[in-house]
Amino acid sequence: MVQYLQGRLDAAFAALADSTRRGVLERLGHSEASITDLADGFHMTLTGMRKHVRVLEHAGLVTTEKVGRVRHCRIGTRRLEEAAAWIQQYQDLWYARFRALDDIVEDLKRQEKTDERKQH
Amino acid sequence: MVQYLQGRLDAAFAALADSTRRGVLERLGHSEASITDLADGFHMTLTGMRKHVRVLEHAGLVTTEKVGRVRHCRIGTRRLEEAAAWIQQYQDLWYARFRALDDIVEDLKRQEKTDERKQH
DNA sequence: TAGATACTGAACTATATGGTTCAGTATCTG
């Protein structure tokens, strides 16, 4: 199940690693759109845009529904929350480490001053 | 400069899209490590690990320093903050949109009830 | 029903990625 989360994070981050796809997410944040809408907006063929949308779907960042000829695309945020949570978790860890380093540096500075005083 | 940010986000998200690299970041959160340490820990050749570390360096998520024969690897969080900020920004936008949708749904429900009452 | 519209799938191209091996170079240690 850890592997499963790994796979989902892989897919979510990989999907976010392309500026066109981030643009699509932004666009879909304002209103839903068809493949044609998106292809026009990003100056790309329908086929090309369909591929991007499929990547976003597999990453769980977008859901689509075909109504008649038209495929309606909408955003879904759950995977994005997972990605944000991953970053947040390690940021917290790393900040703790940086604070620890800061403390060490502070200690060293304090000790330097003490040593100076002793030498005078 | 927007392009420049796009490139940095591309690199940061792409770097995060690999579970080995996320593992390396986690590992470096606890203490700094050499290429050999990391290669051993992730059962990979030195050359393979060096490539991952280079990707993390280019993404600004890791800094390295060569001292004698040994390359010391440390985490750096600034780019991660950028990635988190990007996600956060659009999450806010999307949540606003979801709330708007919720409101519409609520309105429809209320109207349904009113209609029911009228029909009785 | 004819034509336009919206999408889909297959095939192809160019480039990137994740990994390897192998043959080095540079640095440390006894």
Added chain:
DNA sequence: CAGATACTGAACCATATAGTTCAGTATCTA
């Protein structure tokens, strides 16, 4: 100085990605 250690660069492989074109199918509209 000799050998061990730590890394580096080139070359290679298999697979994935980002994009295209072209030839469909399915659905709407006049």
